[in-house]
Amino acid sequence: MQNSLNQTVVGPCCEHCGAPSSDGTVDARGRTFCCLGCRAVFELLDANGLSYFYRLEAHPGPTIEAIVEENAFTYLDRKDISRRLLAWQADGSCRVTLRIPAIHCVACVWLLENLYRFSPAIGESRVVFPRQELTVHFDPSRLKLSALVHQLSKLGYPPALCLDSLNSTEPVASSQRHLVQRIGIAGFVAGNTMLFSISSYLGLATSDGLARFMSYVSLALALPVVTYCAADFWRAAWFSLRGRVVSLDVPIALGLAALFGQSLFEIVTAHGGGYLDSLSALVFLLLIGRWVQDRAFESLRFDRNYADYFPLSATTLVDGGERIVPLTELRAGDRIVVRHGELLPVDGTLASGEARIDYSFVTGESDPVIRQAGDELLAGGRQVGGAIEINATRSVNSSGLVALWNQTGSEGDHDSAQTLISRAARWFTGGVISIAVASFFYWIIVDSSLALRSFVSVLIVACPCALALAAPFATGAARHWLARHGLFLRSPSVVERLAQCVAAVFDKTGTLTEASASVVSYRGKRLAAEDSAALAALLTGSSHPFGLAVRRFLGNPTSCQITAYEEIAGAGCRGLVERRSIACGSREWLASCGTLNLPTVDESRTSTVHWASDRVYRGRFDIVAPLRPELSQLMQNLGRSLRLVVTSGDSDRDRDRLVEALGSTVSMSFRQSPGDKRQLVEELQHSGPVMMIGDGLNDGPALRQSSVRIAVAEDVSVFAPACDALLQARELPRLAHHLQFSRHVLTVIKICFAVSIAYNLIGLGFAVTGQLAPVVSAILMPLSSLTVVGLAVGLTHLAARWTLTIR
Amino acid sequence: MSVLGLLIVIGLLLAGAFLSAFFWAVRSGQFDDTITPSLRILSDGEPPAIHKGDLE
Numbered sequence A: 001m002q003n004s005l006n007q008t009v010v011g012p013c014c015e016h017c018g019a020p021s022s023d024g025t026v027d028a029r030g031r032t033f034c035c036l037g038c039r040a041v042f043e044l045l046d047a048n049g050l051s052y053f054y055r056l057e058a059h060p061g062p063t064i065e066a067i068v069e070e071n072a073f074t075y076l077d078r079k080d081i082s083r084r085l086l087a088w089q090a091d092g093s094c095r096v097t098l099r100i101p102a103i104h105c106v107a108c109v110w111l112l113e114n115l116y117r118f119s120p121a122i123g124e125s126r127v128v129f130p131r132q133e134l135t136v137h138f139d140p141s142r143l144k145l146s147a148l149v150h151q152l153s154k155l156g157y158p159p160a161l162c163l164d165s166l167n168s169t170e171p172v173a174s175s176q177r178h179l180v181q182r183i184g185i186a187g188f189v190a191g192n193t194m195l196f197s198i199s200s201y202l203g204l205a206t207s208d209g210l211a212r213f214m215s216y217v218s219l220a221l222a223l224p225v226v227t228y229c230a231a232d233f234w235r236a237a238w239f240s241l242r243g244r245v246v247s248l249d250v251p252i253a254l255g256l257a258a259l260f261g262q263s264l265f266e267i268v269t270a271h272g273g274g275y276l277d278s279l280s281a282l283v284f285l286l287l288i289g290r291w292v293q294d295r296a297f298e299s300l301r302f303d304r305n306y307a308d309y310f311p312l313s314a315t316t317l318v319d320g321g322e323r324i325v326p327l328t329e330l331r332a333g334d335r336i337v338v339r340h341g342e343l344l345p346v347d348g349t350l351a352s353g354e355a356r357i358d359y360s361f362v363t364g365e366s367d368p369v370i371r372q373a374g375d376e377l378l379a380g381g382r383q384v385g386g387a388i389e390i391n392a393t394r395s396v397n398s399s400g401l402v403a404l405w406n407q408t409g410s411e412g413d414h415d416s417a418q419t420l421i422s423r424a425a426r427w428f429t430g431g432v433i434s435i436a437v438a439s440f441f442y443w444i445i446v447d448s449s450l451a452l453r454s455f456v457s458v459l460i461v462a463c464p465c466a467l468a469l470a471a472p473f474a475t476g477a478a479r480h481w482l483a484r485h486g487l488f489l490r491s492p493s494v495v496e497r498l499a500q501c502v503a504a505v506f507d508k509t510g511t512l513t514e515a516s517a518s519v520v521s522y523r524g525k526r527l528a529a530e531d532s533a534a535l536a537a538l539l540t541g542s543s544h545p546f547g548l549a550v551r552r553f554l555g556n557p558t559s560c561q562i563t564a565y566e567e568i569a570g571a572g573c574r575g576l577v578e579r580r581s582i583a584c585g586s587r588e589w590l591a592s593c594g595t596l597n598l599p600t601v602d603e604s605r606t607s608t609v610h611w612a613s614d615r616v617y618r619g620r621f622d623i624v625a626p627l628r629p630e631l632s633q634l635m636q637n638l639g640r641s642l643r644l645v646v647t648s649g650d651s652d653r654d655r656d657r658l659v660e661a662l663g664s665t666v667s668m669s670f671r672q673s674p675g676d677k678r679q680l681v682e683e684l685q686h687s688g689p690v691m692m693i694g695d696g697l698n699d700g701p702a703l704r705q706s707s708v709r710i711a712v713a714e715d716v717s718v719f720a721p722a723c724d725a726l727l728q729a730r731e732l733p734r735l736a737h738h739l740q741f742s743r744h745v746l747t748v749i750k751i752c753f754a755v756s757i758a759y760n761l762i763g764l765g766f767a768v769t770g771q772l773a774p775v776v777s778a779i780l781m782p783l784s785s786l787t788v789v790g791l792a793v794g795l796t797h798l799a800a801r802w803t804l805t806i807r
Numbered sequence B: 001m002s003v004l005g006l007l008i009v010i011g012l013l014l015a016g017a018f019l020s021a022f023f024w025a026v027r028s029g030q031f032d033d034t035i036t037p038s039l040r041i042l043s044d045g046e047p048p049a050i051h052k053g054d055l056e
Helices: A036-045 A079-085 A108-113 A143-153 A174-202 A208-228 A231-242 A249-268 A276-294 A400-405 A420-446 A446-463 A466-482 A492-498 A508-512 A529-539 A545-554 A587-592 A631-639 A652-662 A674-687 A700-705 A728-770 A773-804 B001-028 B038-045
Strands: A086-088 A094-101 A120-128 A131-140 A315-319 A321-326 A333-337 A347-354 A355-359 A369-371 A388-392 A487-489 A505-507 A520-524 A562-566 A572-577 A579-587 A607-612 A615-626 A643-647 A665-667 A692-693 A708-713 A725-728
Touching: A036 A143, A079 A086, A079 A321, A079 A728, A094 A143, A108 B038, A131 A143, A131 A446, A174 A208, A174 A276, A174 A773, A174 B001, A208 A231, A208 A529, A208 B001, A231 A249, A231 A276, A249 A276, A249 A420, A249 A466, A276 A466, A369 A692, A369 A725, A420 A446, A420 A466, A420 A728, A446 A674, A446 A728, A446 A773, A466 A487, A466 A492, A466 A562, A466 A773, A487 A492, A487 A728, A492 A708, A492 A728, A508 A643, A508 A652, A520 A545, A529 A545, A529 A562, A529 A572, A529 A579, A529 A607, A545 A607, A545 A615, A579 A587, A587 A607, A631 A643, A631 A728, A643 A674, A643 B001, A652 A665, A674 A692, A674 A700, A692 A700, A708 A728, A725 A728, A728 A773, A728 B001
Parallel strands: A505 A643, A505 A692, A643 A665, A692 A708, A708 A725
Antiparallel strands: A086 A094, A094 A131, A120 A131, A315 A321, A315 A333, A333 A388, A347 A388, A355 A369, A487 A725, A520 A615, A562 A572, A572 A579, A579 A607, A607 A615
16 A cells, blocks of 8 residues: 655644644634644734734744753843843833744734733834844833743744844944945936036026036036935955956946036136036936845845854753853853754764764755764764763864854956957957047047047946946846846846856755755555544654654654554664554564564665554655655756756665656766765866756865856745846746847847947047037937837836746 | 025035035945845735634
């Protein structure tokens, strides 16, 4: 007999979180809950007059995963920690800003902004939804920080407290504010100077005094534009000149300087009104381009380091009692308790317990490593199974893994690589300067009074505003289209690198396979209802992932009592259920329990859990992490333009399954160490940029080596390792479309470049003949900028329609 | 024509007043988060008080 896990759920769902609640609890009014945690939150909200929460959305609550202990956060009240988390206000209250990944809907915002109803010590609380942050004002003399955090956790909104929280200072909103302010000023000045210039556009004879008055007012208005709004362009041009790199900022700065210098000269010598309207309009548009490009995904973070994964505290044993201390205070010689699912914070030796450590975080190997008392343990692994005790041999910062991480922390900035834009900039700047010089000398021979004027005019007209706008608007729009289809880019320039890749390396575990949705199949004697019930009762206490997978597979049988329960972490468990002795676990475990008729099974291809009743072997559960759907189609689409490689740290037991699912065009390598993977990427890079698609945690070296690092994640807002792009797992099959789109965007940028160069040539025609009237400049320059912006956004939109929306 | 000069000054003063209002808005953080207020307004119609057991 064989059946596999089916996850579709029909039936009652939890009043609080919407999860299936057929095996949950029911309260006096017949409301169902999936667990006691959800019910407790519901009752807590009801008691505090906050049941409006449930009217804002249907089942808005985050699932309560574990009941949090009252004293779990006491370490937060230590002076050295609270000092770095709290900001004191003048009136003795304080403010704390916490990141809460569970914030997801209107009801969350409402509830968290009504925290004051829980305690008189809580004042105002504000949510910043895009950053998933909560800022709470409270009175620390009446409510401790630990109590506040505990209250939040109890409600299902546990703050993400990691080592990095200590380093966070005030939110960096100020650079964004500056940009908005600059756009405002530039727009204000552009509008007003255009109004003042209308008379000169139309060639109307105004009284001389008034015209001069208006041009001086324009000059006064343009000063903040040149000094404040355009400051970034001056700075960027200066840096690129000093670094002897020609970027697009150089001709921009040159053009702006020529515009301003010419205008200043004309106004002071009363020759004309200058080009101050064009100048401020250009700066306005350029700043808008920058803003479009920089609109970020605030809740996502692309540059996490170890500090984001490590917890804030560890449990130490002092004189036989447990104490929670901040991680920064761990010293060599401390004895630390690490429980199931916790991260080893420091290097140490195992003092007691059996360590089964999942180092997939570091090495990519998904099978846990088993260590005995006295063995060395490296920080960064996750304990799977029972609690262990460790004697720390180093402090956190000198532990091997962290040291490694710090070493490679300042990785090379890919953005400085040869991009299309930088190539265009070099070519363009050279062309402009040679044309300007050529026309200068031509006019010296023909009519020396026009020489300087035509030189300046060329610089003015050739200001590569349109050129500089094409890329930000196209890549900015592309970034938002890609985000809408599940691919979040760290910076707009990733679009270009993505389009140029010639090879793709896939990590197997967690990328091609779906670790969280293991498929369980059962072989053996038929599972009667009482067998399922007995096994379910036995496995409810187990914390091993295989045990949990089998427990899920069994569904919701009737509950029964269990006695004499015993679990050996990593081996199996046994107990007495209704006078039957049930054992479940590895083959060796069953053998050690004295099971009869134990068959030999080939376990090289799947992970297997066996079970026996009253020492009689009954059957086994095969657990397979399934491959994600639609992979063969993806590989076929990608294979047309890329070399594809799958690597894995695991043994090759999955090879046949992978070949079947992916097709034979994909080359595969197994038992690869992180170093091997890095080398593989390096070799592939001889022929061009290589993208690596992994879960972002494993294979640090290979990821850092690759040109584009894509991390696949089920929930992008919770999970964000160091990478260039985050791909939502369900969108993985459509990666080929994303790539196709990014190539189209590159074409769009090229088209825009061509158009803006055409405009520049027309303008140059006016300039070299020395006829650049203010009205020509006032029409030509904004027109070219606006057409290019329109083209960039419009064509990107069309490209998205063609490639991304195809299912 | 000197009335034009006066109008320019008045116009600039008026526009300057709006510009300073814009500065104030930026400085007080109104442009920092443009998403949460749009969610907050959805829950503004809260009934005065719901007490224990009111929920059906």
